[in-house]
Amino acid sequence: MFHLQSLELLQWDYCQRLTLPLDGAIITVAGPNGSGKTTLLDAMRTLLGLDCSGGRSYKTYARHANADTTWLRATVDNRPYGRQTSTRPFARNLLYADQVTLACRIERNGGDWQRRYAMADGDVSIESMLQLPDKEWLGVEHWRRRLENAGLSRAIARVLALEQGQTDRLCEFSPRELLRLVFEVFGDQEVLDRYEEARRHQRELAAEVEAAERELTHGQAQLATLEARVNLYRQYQGKLRERETLATEVIPVLNWHEERQATAGKLRELHRQRLAARTQRRQRAEDHARLLRLLQERQAAAATVLALEAERHEAQKLQAQARDAEKPVEQLVAHAKELMALAAVEADGAELARRLEQLEQQKAAQDEQWRELSAQRKDAQGALDRLQGQRQAPPPPEVQRFGRTLRQEGIGHHFLADVIEITDEHWRAAAEGVLRGSRWIVVLDKPADESRAMALAERERYRHYVVADAASAPAQPASDSLLAILRFSAKAPSWLLRQLSNITRVADTQQGVRQGGEWITPQAYWRDGRGGRSVWSDPGDYQFGAAAMAARKASIEKRLASLDQQLTELAVQQSAVQRQHAAATEASKGHLAADELARRGEEFELARRQLPALTQARTAASLRWDALDKEHTTAVAANTRADGSYLALQKQLREAEGDLERHEREWGGRLEEQRGRAAGSRAQKKRFPAKWIATAVVQALYHTYTNAKQAELRMGAVQGELDTGHWETDPGVVDRQVLMQGTVGKQRNELDSRKASNSAAEEAVGNARERYIDVLRATIRRYRKNIVELGLLAGVDVSADLPHLDNDDTVLRQAELKVSFNFDGKGQIGLNDGEASGGQQVIKSLILLVGLLKDDDVPGGFVFIDEPFAHLDVRNIQLVGHFLKSTRAQYVLTTPITHNVEVFEPADITLVTSKKPRDARWAPPIGVLQRRPAPV
Structure with a gap:
């Protein structure tokens, strides 16, 4: 990497124009706070295409100069670096001189500022740079790539952008961030580019696959929507067809068939009624014959009663005559006995x-x-x-009184005793005993009168039931039940009918016990769910029917x-x-009684001789009368039964004749009505197609719809669905669905093709990743060697753990470079665990920082460090200074002038800044102190 040799500022901030030497290993910028130290570093950062510190911007410094153009120019070393290579830093930029000029021109462009960059071989002045054509001037992104070609990587650019007081920022990196920074600085750019290109290509293909999947999903969603619409359209058409079928075929056919079936059923019923009427007419004839026999029996019984009454009357007269003859004689004999008894005591x-x-x-x-x-x-x-x-038999007074009250209130009713007839005298005692407590139950004609009737019963304190739930007796009860010997002329309480039907008639208690259940004997011994008891009642208390009246x-x-x-x-x-x-x-x-006995002795003796014959005659007459009386009683009972049977049959015949006449009239009318319906049904049948009314078709309709009413309800439901549902009525939706199916198929094929390409790209990424991992391992070993050596120079034991690397992006993203430091043998401390002092933090960050710059084959590089000695004591300042001198990098340091003079000890060049006077246009020139080389 190249080194800085000089820096020239023209109208930068409050600097009018000045040139500063930077050809030294350590350059210290000293001055009071606010004198422009960071301004000088920001000028170097701006010239290198980096961001300024503290949120500042090159535009701020250009506006402070109040000029249209600001220049930053530096000369850098372009000599070959390393003993084993002749490569120059800027060779890739086609610059081969030992010096290269870097220039930044900041111009006002309208209301904003714009910076442009250029580089040239040799030491070229600002005036000469003005002659460069516009095509030689670069934007900031192109400029950064040019400097990257010269060794100013983006990672080093991040280090150079450290702000004031943050020299220890590197030791605050996480192990994962530190590993990433090391590789970005040391890694083989070609390998990294190839890996990134493979990853980028794979991501692009993955993005294309995702896009294709989204398009396919979207197409499938559209297809699903169209299919749903097509389904709704088909359902709509189906509903229309179903409604039409129901209206024109199903309902008419079912109505016709049901009416036809009903008519046939009614005709069969009329036929059965005709047969039943014929049977009733035969039965009526038989009943008339039986009525004649009953009349004859009634007349014969009445004649027998009259004859027996005459005989009994004659026998009674003879009995009276015999008693009259016997009585004075019996009295005379008794008087003699009395006189004898009196004579004994007188x-x-x-x-x-x-x-x-x-x-x-x-x-x-x-x-x-x-x-x-x-x-x-x-x-x-x-x-x-x-x-x-x-x-x-008349009812009790309280029953008569309550009946009058109900009639006065207009409440229709009847008492149970008035509507029951016992048809078998053999079982009268049993029936009377069971029904004794129910004789005066009031059965209402209308259930609606129940409330009023019960209110009246409450007022009258009527002790018997008032019943609204009544029913007619069954026509054919069980033959052995107690209900079978009873005939009801009106409704009776439902619960009483059930009770009577559950009581079985048995011959004696032994049969009842063997049989079980609820039963009763002819002697009125009743067994129910609670046990057995006798319900015998005196015949004088019988109540039900005409025979009960005779018995009473x-x-x-x-x-x-x-x-x-x-x-x-x-x-x-x-x-x-x-x-x-x-x-x-x-x-x-x-x-004296003895005198009378003596006086009437013959009379008493005669009476004693006559009395046995007279007594025998009176006894015979009494026996005759008793026999005739019993025969008369039996004849009266038989007469009463015959009379009751005759009157009941007569009433039954009269009612049956009325019913039969009414039935015949109604039967004729119904027959004509059904014949008319049958003719209409035949006419309607001719209007239906033959296949509509085929037996199998009609049965299928019944299987589907049950009956015509259900079919009508179904048509109403279909119409309601058509009226209220959301339907698709556009027939074109079917064609759109077919087109969308083709589109979705094409999208699916494209997705399969892109997935295949993505799989191939994933394989290429894997291969590039393997090469990347090899370079990463070599880079980490190299960096570990650098920081260990730098630690020896600083007197610090530095160790680094090699991370686990695998051919997997997730593992690589999670890989970490864990570095630990041992100061003065006090134990290992990590990157940012809070155990290091301020000076140790600075030493740790500098070791990590310089380790990025250290390269045995490619020496050089420079670092901006803003106030590295802040908050350090004299000993730590000396340690930091000694470390800086022991490395081969170029450092530009800032420090306040208030620090200990030890901060200037390692500096080759010291630049002294001063504050701008309040009323001055420009800041004072920067002083330069340069250390003389040591004598040889």
Whole structure:
């Protein structure tokens, strides 16, 4: 690298014109702060095409001169460097003289400043440089490349641009930055250029691949967009076709077919109804015949009842006559027995008094019993009187009252007892027992009346259920269920129907236990989910149907007969007690029973002989009456059943005839209507193409759409999608998609070709990288040798670790050059670990800096160091100065004049600057002190 020999400034800052010698190893620029030391260094930097320090600019210095042109000129050494080569620094710039002139011309160009550079062989003055043609003047970039050819690399340019007080900047570099700087200074430029060119070419190819990929991605995105639009277009066309098919084919065919099927079904139903009506007519004829038989049975039963009533009445008369004949004789015999008993005690007054008292007590007890039996008979007779003229047992008063209230409020209803008929008398006890608690349930005709009805029930404190959820009884319940023996003329609570259908009728409890579940016996023993219990009720409490009325009457009549018999027997007993009491009273008055016995002995004896025959006659008459009474009761029950069956069948026939007549009228109208529809369906069928109504086609339509309603809903949905969806309606999008497919295919082929070229470039980069790594290893070894030698000169133990290098850009980017220093045997310290003193920092940076310049084969080079001795003590100044003198580089140093004089000791040339006086135009000239050469 070349050395500086002289520097000339013309109208630079506040320097009018001056020439300074620089032909020395160490040049020291001394002066007070603000006297222009950094200005002088910035002039050298500007001349070398570098940036000024501290944010300053060459334009600032040109404006301070207040002239149109500013010149910077330097002479540099161009002699061959090194003992083993004759190459001159500027030989590549075609300059071969021992001296070369470098010039920078700064001119005002409009409102701005512009710098131009030129170089020439020899020592050429500024005036002579003016004669150079314009083509010899270079811009700053071309100028920097010319200086790089002369050895001023960009890395050294970075070092030369160090600012004031930052001499230790190199030791602040990271190991990775230091390795990069070393290679940029020492590396084989050709290898580096070849590697960078390969990398650049590969990056360009990679960029082309990325660009091609982006273009392909963009094309694919466009193709995807077009495909989506084509898909939307095809979907749109499909929707239109589907709507047209639905409107013109599917819905009409399905409507026709469904109507046809419905018409055929209705015609089949009408046929079944006709057959059912025929069956009903036959059944009605059979029912009429059965009604005639029931009438005959009813008449025969009524005749039997009349005959039995006459016979029973005659038997009752005979019984009364026998009783009338027996009664006085029986009384006479009893009186004789009483007289005999009284005669036994009449001699004893005390015993007679006790007998009289006992008879009085019996008389009082019999009187009380008579009153009770009379009251019971009166109640029974009243109940029987109330049943006279009634076909059904009357409800209790509270039920009658609540029924009137509902009718007054206009709430339609019926009681459950009014609508149930028990059809099998064998199971009446069981049915009455189960239904006993449900007799007076109120079933509303309209569920909407539930709220009002319940409000009334709450007010009246009605204790039975009010039900709105009612249903008709099933037509064919399970044959063994309790529901099967019941006939309902109106709706009943749904829960009650379910309960009755779940109760099975069994013969006895043993069968029920074996069978399990819920069951009941004819004797009303009921087993449900809670267990078994008897629900037997007295026939006098039966409620459901006309037979219940007869059973209730018979029960009351039987009760009256029993009461009459008890009253009769009680009357006889009262008469006997009355006679005994009267006799005892007479005996107490002195009338002796023995006298009466003696007086009436023959009469009493005759009565005793007659009484057995009379008793036998009365007994026979009673047995005859009992038998006839039982036959009469059975005949009455049979008559009642026959009457009920006749009336029920008569009512059923009357209702069936009305239903049949109404059905026949409606059936005829419906038949005509369906015939008209069938004719319309046949006419519509002729308008359809044959393939539309083929069986397989119609079945496929049903498989797809289920029915015509679903097809209509589908058409509505399709129309809604067409109205609200975002569709593509342009048919040209299909052609654009085909063109874009071709474009994307072409882009894909281009991408494959560029990827192949990129692979080849990656291989070339790998080869260049291997050569680059070889040069890098040699460069690091060379730099390590330089800093170790420089460390010996400075008395510092310097070591450097060779980095791991591999043929991989990532490894190379992460490679580091770790340098450590050992001052005075105090241990190793790194580049910037904060353990070094100020002077040691300077020594470290200078070793690293000069190591970049040191070359045994190519000596030379120069460095600008702004205030290297700042903040150093005398000892460190001496160490730095000794180190600078021991190297072979050229240094331009700045230092304030306030420093220790030791700073001037190593200098060959000292330039002394002064501050510009306040009113002066130019700064004072720079003083020059040059050290005399030592005598030989």
